[in-house]
Amino acid sequence: MELPVAIIILLIVLIVLALAVFLLATIAELVKINRGLAAAIPLVGELVSKTAPVNGVLDAINGTLVTGRDLLEGLALKKAGPDGAGLVESCFPGEGAKFLRRVGASGAVLPIGEDYPRGAAILNSLLGGTAPVPAAGSAPAPAPAPAASGASPSEAVPGGGRISLRDTPAPAAQEPAEPGRLSAMGARPWESAPAAEAPAEPGRLTAKGARPWER
């Protein structure tokens, strides 16, 4: 046998061996992958089956919450009138304008409770109490000024359009015991100092008279 022929035969054998080794190793890896996928697929199916009802439940929850929101917004609109958007803005900064859009109204959002902890000014105004101590850094973002009127709400009404109780000095005892807690304690008539002003109409829970444009 000549030398080149022997080398050719040897090379062919090597090629076949290489093919066999690498392909067998690849097949072994593919079998492992197949087993891994077989184990993973049922788990992914569990994920799918467990998340399937989430959309419906969340839609139902959102529907219920929207109903509650509409209810409260309708109540705010009915009871607070032009202040409704300001009340919403006071509790949820940035939502006053959306509230106006939802109820089909237009105009300025008067930032009620701008200088006080969230809700404290509202409770105080409703309960006819005195002003809480302003909390630094708790002011909600003011709503954008109306473009149509030309004048800002602060210019349109005295006191900047806020329910401002600043003219009544807040006693030190009325400072909230826990900073950040929205407490109406001390604003209630029966808890206020004797020198505190009584509501104009005792027993009537109203914020009327505290609004600058109703003075």
Place this chain on the structure above:
Amino acid sequence: MTVLWIMVVVLVVALLLLAKLLSGVLGAARSITPTVTAIGGVAAAGSKDLDAVIALVTTQNYISQVVAGLANYGGSLDVALPDA
């Protein structure tokens, strides 16, 4: 004889090329295996985490009750407070 030597060279080149290509295929297959194993582990953990999804039904029930309470509260406020 020359033709035979040319065949030898071609076969050597083919062997090297084949080894490189098959090595690449094997490397790719080996890299998939741990990924599939990890997917299985993550899916198992995710499936276990999603066991709490059933609590959403309870949450939905509670939210319905809260909104119903809000409705009652709003009705009371409607009576207690004067209109604007």
